[in-house]
Amino acid sequence: MAELTPMMQQYFEIKNKNKDYILFYRLGDFYEMFFDDAKLVSRELELTLTGRDCGQGERAPMCGVPYHSAEGYIAKLVQKGYKIAICEQMEDPKKAKGLVKREIIRRVTPGTVVEASMLDENRNNFLGCVYAAGGSVGVCFADITTGSVYATGSDNWNDITSEFGRFAPREVLVGGGAISAGSLQSFLKERLEALIEPMPEECFEAQRSAERIQEHFKVQDFDAAGLTDLPCTVQCLGGLLDYLEQTQKASLSSLNQLQVYHQGQYMELDLIARRNLELCETMRTKEKKGTLLWVLDHTRTAMGSRLIRQWIEKPLYNPLHIARRQQAVGALCDDVIARTALTDALKRVFDMERLIGRVAYGTANCRDLRALSAAISCLPEIKTQAALFGQAMLRELTGKIDLLEDIRALVEQAIVDEPPILLREGGMIRKGFNEEIDRLRDLASGGKGKIAEIEQAERERTGISKLKIGYNRVFGYYIEVTKSNLELVPEGYIRKQTLANAERFITPELKELEELILGAEDKITTLEYDMFCEIRNAVAAEVERIQYCAYIVSVIDCLQSLAEVAQNRSYVKPLVDDGDVIEIKGGRHPVVEKMMDGQFIPNDTYLDREDTRLAIITGPNMAGKSTYMR
Numbered sequence: 001m002a003e004l005t006p007m008m009q010q011y012f013e014i015k016n017k018n019k020d021y022i023l024f025y026r027l028g029d030f031y032e033m034f035f036d037d038a039k040l041v042s043r044e045l046e047l048t049l050t051g052r053d054c055g056q057g058e059r060a061p062m063c064g065v066p067y068h069s070a071e072g073y074i075a076k077l078v079q080k081g082y083k084i085a086i087c088e089q090m091e092d093p094k095k096a097k098g099l100v101k102r103e104i105i106r107r108v109t110p111g112t113v114v115e116a117s118m119l120d121e122n123r124n125n126f127l128g129c130v131y132a133a134g135g136s137v138g139v140c141f142a143d144i145t146t147g148s149v150y151a152t153g154s155d156n157w158n159d160i161t162s163e164f165g166r167f168a169p170r171e172v173l174v175g176g177g178a179i180s181a182g183s184l185q186s187f188l189k190e191r192l193e194a195l196i197e198p199m200p201e202e203c204f205e206a207q208r209s210a211e212r213i214q215e216h217f218k219v220q221d222f223d224a225a226g227l228t229d230l231p232c233t234v235q236c237l238g239g240l241l242d243y244l245e246q247t248q249k250a251s252l253s254s255l256n257q258l259q260v261y262h263q264g265q266y267m268e269l270d271l272i273a274r275r276n277l278e279l280c281e282t283m284r285t286k287e288k289k290g291t292l293l294w295v296l297d298h299t300r301t302a303m304g305s306r307l308i309r310q311w312i313e314k315p316l317y318n319p320l321h322i323a324r325r326q327q328a329v330g331a332l333c334d335d336v337i338a339r340t341a342l343t344d345a346l347k348r349v350f351d352m353e354r355l356i357g358r359v360a361y362g363t364a365n366c367r368d369l370r371a372l373s374a375a376i377s378c379l380p381e382i383k384t385q386a387a388l389f390g391q392a393m394l395r396e397l398t399g400k401i402d403l404l405e406d407i408r409a410l411v412e413q414a415i416v417d418e419p420p421i422l423l424r425e426g427g428m429i430r431k432g433f434n435e436e437i438d439r440l441r442d443l444a445s446g447g448k449g450k451i452a453e454i455e456q457a458e459r460e461r462t463g464i465s466k467l468k469i470g471y472n473r474v475f476g477y478y479i480e481v482t483k484s485n486l487e488l489v490p491e492g493y494i495r496k497q498t499l500a501n502a503e504r505f506i507t508p509e510l511k512e513l514e515e516l517i518l519g520a521e522d523k524i525t526t527l528e529y530d531m532f533c534e535i536r537n538a539v540a541a542e543v544e545r546i547q548y549c550a551y552i553v554s555v556i557d558c559l560q561s562l563a564e565v566a567q568n569r570s571y572v573k574p575l576v577d578d579g580d581v582i583e584i585k586g587g588r589h590p591v592v593e594k595m596m597d598g599q600f601i602p603n604d605t606y607l608d609r610e611d612t613r614l615a616i617i618t619g620p621n622m623a624g625k626s627t628y629m630r
Contacts, residue, residue, distance in 0.1 A: 006099050008034075008054040014087055014104065021085035021107060022077060028093065030064040031086070038063045044080060045073055068422065074108055075118040081195050084108040107247035110195050111171030114145050114354075114361055121302040121351060123309055124148070128169030128194070129243070130160065131204050131236040132176035138232030140240055141167040144361070146306070146353040147254040147547050149217075149240075152261050153233035158270070159263050164192060165271035166313045175199040175239050176232070199239055206231065209238020216241055217258045226260040233260070254360035254543045257551075267315040277630060278591070279312050295590045298564045300346035303353050303550055304557025311558060322576045324393055325559070330573055331391035332563035339560055342385040346557050349382070350375040352550035360540045366419030366428045366532065369539065372546075373411040376404045379549065386556055397556055402549045407542055414535050426525040428532055437527050440520045447517035451477065454510065464488050469510070477514045478504040569593070580609040589627050603628055 004012065011034060015023050022041060024031035033041045034052070038061040042049040047063045054060040065073045074084050086108065090101045111127030119125055124143040131138045137160045140151035150167070154160055164172075172194050210222070213234060219225045227234055237258075244252055275283055280293045288294050293312055299305045316322045332339050355372040358364040380403055387398040419428045429437055455469040464485045471477050475496055481489055482502045493505035539546075565571065569590070586602035593600040605628075606612055617625045 004055040004058075005053070008060065010099060010102060014085075014102065018085040018104065018107070021083045023085050023087055024065075024070065024074070025087045026067060026089045026102065027064070029067055031067050031070050032062055032064040034060045034062050040082075041073075041077070044082075045076060071115055071117055075113075075115070078108060078110055078113055078118060081110060083110075083195075104249065106249050109171055109197075109247060111169060112144055112244065112247050114358055114363055116351075116354065116358075119145060119354070121354070122297075122305040124167075124306050126167045126169040127171050127173070127240065127244075128164065128167060129173040129199075129236050129240040130175070131232050131239060133232055133235070136230075136232045137176075138230060138234070138236035139163050140233065140236050141169055142240055142244070142255060144244065144248070144252075144255055145357045146303075147257045147357060147360075147543070149237075149255060149258045150261065151227075151230075151233050151237055151258065152263065153230035153236075154263055156263075159268070162268060162270045162274075165269070165274045168192060169194055171195040171197060173197045173199050173239060173243055175201065175204045175236075197243075199243065203242045204235040204239040206235055206238075209235045209241075212238045212241045216252065217256065219258070225258070226262065230260070248361065250361050251540070253540065254357050254547070256544060257547060265317060267317050269315075274313075280309055290591060290595065292591060295569075295594050296562060296565055298561040299554075299557045300343050300560075301349045301554060301557050302351040303349075303554035304346070304561065306353075307551075307554040308558045308561060319576050319578060326573050326576075328391055328393040328559050329562045329566060331389045331394060332560050333567050335389060336567070338385060338388050339563060342382065342556070343560055343564075345378055345381040345385055346553070346560070348374075349378045349553060352376075352546060352553070356539075356543055356546040356550070359536055360543045362536070362540075364536060365421060365423055366415050367421060369411050369415055369536065370417075370419065372539070373408045373415075376408040379403050379553075382553060382556065394556070394559070397552050400548070400552050402545055404542070404546060404549060407539055407546070410535060410538060414531070423529055423532060424525060426521070426528050429528045434527070434531055437524060437531070440524045440527070444517055444520040444524065447513055447520065450513055451517075454513070462488050462490060470504075475504065475506075476518070477510050478506055479510065480504050582607040589630060592627050 011023075011025055014025070015034075015037075022033065022037045024033065026032075032038075032052075034054075038049060041047060042061075042063045045065075047065070050062050051059040052062045074086075077084060084107065085104050086106045087102050088105045090103050093100050109127075111125065113119060113125060125145055126141045126143050128139065128141050136153060136155050137157060138151070138153040139160050140149060141163070142149045152163065169192070172192075174196060175198075213219050213222075213227070217225075219227070222228045222234070241252070244255070269277070269279075278291045280291055281287060282290045288297075293309055296312065297305055297308050299308055316325065332342075350371045352372060352375045355364065355368050355375070358368055359372070379401060383398050383401045383403070386394055386401075389395075414430060414433050415428060416430050420426075431438060431441075451469055455467065458469075458479065459465060459467045464481055466482060466485065468480050469477060470480055478496055479493065480499075480502050481504075486503060489503075489505065492507055494507065495503060496506050497504040566573075571590075582605060584603075584605040587605055588600050588602050601624075605615075607615065617628060619625055
């Protein structure tokens with residue numbers, strides 16, 4: 001190949017380290033793709049394919065997207081299962097000496113997206129990881145947008161496959177010599193729409209994995225954490241953390257809610273059972289309507305909607321835990337007025353889990369901080385309304401609500417009410433929060449007032465009534481005079497540009513004032529961005545407090561949702577114990593009943609281990625046999 005230009009040499013150096021990714025290479029105001037990446041993106045997104053000289057007459061296929069609107073294009077590619085590597089300019093091209101320095105700042109994959117536009121707010125976005133060795137299998141699932149990590153292990157592969165149905169990950173990392181990546185990929189693709197990522201063995205090295213878990217999750221006692229007898233799970237967690245460190249290039253501080261669980265802790269439902277029961281999506285259309293989730297989800301927050309899905313996917317197994325939840329739902333059922341006030345407070349809460357996730361990963365903007373502050377402002381009313389019920393579980397939950405007043409105060413004092421979307425535009429920091437920013441603003445605004453004074457003075461001095469002072473990025477401030485008035489231009493004016501109907505001039509006084517104004521504005525923008533980053537980091541340092549508070553709010557939301565459904569549909573509170581009798585009087589299928597608008601004929605059921613272990617169901621087609629079985 002002909003000798004490449006320096007820029008294309010840099011491109012290939014970065015691309016060769018990211019061969020499995022579509023490289024979004026920053027060039028000025030665009031992210032550009034070249035060669036095969038350009039052809040692929042052009043086809044998938046229906047963009048125009050152009051070209052660029054890459055050295056000695058060679059022309060590289062190229063297409064690009066504006067950097068300020070790249071999120072939408074990335075979302076479409078990720079949705080199609082592609083992985084994106086974002087290569088950013090690490091210095092100002094205007095100040096760079098030679099080739100602009102560029103680096104990968106982040107890799108975006110289906111299981112690692114954090115942007116709201118790429119996510120379904122009502123369900124988690126899980127990244128899965130599975131590792132097998134010596135007849136044992138470890139599996140873990142992480143949602144980096146909420147900070148949740150779930151891990152378990154087993155000697156039975158069937159137990160693990162059911163976990164994939166429960167969590168439905170968007171992306172799965174695969175490691176361990178005992179698993180054939182090809183066969184696992186075939187198995188998962190038949191049941192899940194997930195990107196399968198075979199991982200090298202070194203990512204799962206046992207000692208390093210244990211150290212990663214100790215460092216990241218602050219786990220010192222593996223026995224207390226439930227990991228002692230799960231070596232494959234330890235390696236699995238280590239591989240997952242390794243992958244996230246490679247892709248995110250940012251702090252993983254928000255990923256701190258590790259839950260290690262064991263088989264039998266929740267009701268076991270395999271993939272086929274979940275599909276046939278249509279718990280969260282229908283078999284044919286994969287929609288929510290027509291499922292148990294559709295019936296039960298009357299949550300008011302995105303956090304609650306995700307949690308109630310988890311409750312349905314992981315039914316409680318312990319009768320004591322079931323009874324505790326039932327009692328809380330019962331208390332909410334009994335006081336409709338108080339519950340209505342509670343739901344009114346909940347519906348104003350923004351998605352605190354994902355907002356603090358973006359803050360922790362450094363992708364949040366000013367509007368995200370304002371939304372987080374608005375959500376925090378709802379906490380006192382939620383705490384007050386939930387405490388009115390007096391029930392033990394609700395009393396315990398309300399006692400754990402942290403009002404986060406210090407975080408709200410910081411955001412309210414620092415960020416203006418309606419900040420801009422882009423962080424480099426300025427205008428984010430509230431007046432009075434920082435003395436230096438206020439001083440520079442006064443300087444800049446005073447300078448602009450001086451420009452108006454100069455304009456008026458020059459009109460009077462020259463007698464040119466239509467003289468005006470303008471500004472553009474190329475020439476800065478200039479004096480514009482129409483050609484009909486050129487004979488009135490004084491000697492001190494320096495010609496800068498000729499237009500069709502006018503001439504543009506500068507003066508030493510105008511250039512001096514320009515440097516003062518633009519220097520102040522540049523400093524303001526830089527200072528505001530630095531100040532915003534400090535504020536964002538200060539909020540990110542409280543990630544665990546905010547995440548825990550968000551979890552408490554989501555539990556309360558789920559409980560009120562179940563109470564609302566129970567009251568509206570006249571559900572009763574069953575007695576659940578450790579016995580071996582199933583006795584249902586007047587049972588109704590919740591989904592079918594709602595689809596039929598209440599026209600459902602109830603049925604009785606009785607099964608036990610002694611005399612009635614088997615029931616034979618007969619009847620013509622469409623008589624309701626499968627409904628009764630469900």
